[in-house]
Amino acid sequence: MSKASSFRNAALVVLGAILGGLFVASWERTAAGARQNNPPVTPATIQADVTRLKDITPPFSHPMVDVAMFAANLWFAGDRKNWPLANYYLGELRNRLGWEVRLNPSPKGADGNPMDMKSIFDGIDTGSLTKLKTIIAMKDSKQFAMEYKNLLEDCYSCHKTAGRPYLRPMVPVAGPQPILNLDPGATWPQ
Ligand code: HEC
Known part of the structure; x- marks a missing residue:
């Protein structure tokens, strides 16, 4: 093995070690962060999630x-x-x-x-x-x-x-959406 190529190999080993170290460090940080942000799932946390989902369900x-x-x-x-x-x-x-x-x-x-x-x-x-x-x-x-x-x-x-005969629709007389131009030939905005 020539001097130059053994030097190159040694440099690659050092570089690998540095990159490996960086990877492990960042992985450990991520894992620790995940543990902190996502506490373990238990029946109590599932129950709390269900209660919250029911709470934010829109009315029928x-x-x-x-x-x-x-x-x-x-x-x-x-x-x-x-x-x-x-x-x-x-x-x-x-x-x-x-x-x-x-x-x-x-x-x-x-x-x-x-x-x-x-x-x-x-x-x-x-x-x-x-x-x-x-x-x-x-x-x-x-x-x-x-x-x-x-x-x-x-x-x-x-x-x-549904027992709601008082909800009787009709052909509308006024549009609820005044911001949209209904004209199919409109030229603005372009
Ligand atoms: C499959 C059944 C069903 C169909 C089809 C249906 N509705 Fe309804 N609609 C309901 C029910 C049930 C409610 C009452 C919802 C509630 O308060 O729980 C309702 C409520 C409404 C309300 C009142 C909403 C409010 O509280 O202000 C309007 C307006 C309405 N419907 C319009 C329409 C129109 C227009 C159509 C047809 C294009 C339509 N619905 C088709 C079942 C239906």
Whole structure:
């Protein structure tokens, strides 16, 4: 072995030792930090987590407030023939209805029995929601107005089953979203 290459080998060993030392030191610091920040999981900590999650769960009506806003926006977007925006709000509306079903899957119905929210939702999803999606894709204003009313009848049918006949939707007369330009031909902001 030449002098130069043995020197190079020795240098590599020293460098390896330094890097190894640095790695161990930083790993130990990370492990100690993790131990400090994540105390061991026990039945008591799980119970505390469950209590906290229940505490921050939104009220059951929360997704419905979103549904109502998106349904109104959907009407005005379709009314102004802004089809991409109408499609967007239809998607948001469907998403929040699904969230309501997960959040409140079996509320007490008008007949006193638990309701099956999922099967009602599935019926609407494959019914008026799917029809509206197709109609929006076809940009058909006349059919849009008709099918939108069918959707509102579906909304109300579920409200009656849920013992809330006083939640009667209507074709909205004012949009809840004044910050968005509904005009599909708008040119500002660019
Ligand atoms: C699968 C059943 C179901 C469908 C479908 C449904 N809703 Fe609801 N909705 C409910 C229930 C249940 C409540 C009461 C929520 C609560 O307070 O626990 C509610 C509440 C509401 C409220 C009152 C929210 C508040 O507290 O301010 C509005 C507004 C509303 N729905 C609009 C709609 C519209 C619009 C549609 C259709 C696009 C619709 N809902 C479809 C079940 C449904």
